[in-house]
Amino acid sequence: MSEEKTRVEEVSISGEKLVSTVKEIIRQGNVRRIGVRNRDGETLFEIPLTLGVVGVLLLPTVAALGAIAALVTECTIVVERIVE
Numbered sequence: 001m002s003e004e005k006t007r008v009e010e011v012s013i014s015g016e017k018l019v020s021t022v023k024e025i026i027r028q029g030n031v032r033r034i035g036v037r038n039r040d041g042e043t044l045f046e047i048p049l050t051l052g053v054v055g056v057l058l059l060p061t062v063a064a065l066g067a068i069a070a071l072v073t074e075c076t077i078v079v080e081r082i083v084e
Contacts, residue, residue, distance in 0.1 A: 005083040006032060012076050018069035019062060022047075025079055035078040036068060044068055044075070 013021055018036065025031060026049065036045040045068055047061055068075075 004032075007081050007083050009079045009081065010076050011079070012074065015069045015072040015075055018072075018075060018077070019065050021077060022065055023062070025077070030082045030084065031079060032082050033080040035080075036065070037076045037078060038072055039074045039076075041076075044072070 011021065022034060022036075025034060031049050033049060034047045035043055037043050045064065
């Protein structure tokens with residue numbers, strides 16, 4: 001069995017761009033997990049993603065991200081990607 005290698009990326013954005021940026025990251029693929037941190041570094045939200053989680057299953061998650069986006073002015077998206 002081979003072990004999956006991962007790479008972690010951090011993107012700082014304004015709260016108003018949170019939902020659109022997360023949707024774009026998910027569309028790019030090879031994402032294992034997405035986290036959202038406030039400017040103090042506290043994790044506000046974490047989404048573990050698998051290959052089967054798409055479409056309708058993500059709608060409640062996107063709604064929750066919209067609520068978080070309304071509360072924060074700046075945040076950091078932490079993306080864990082699978083390296084092939």
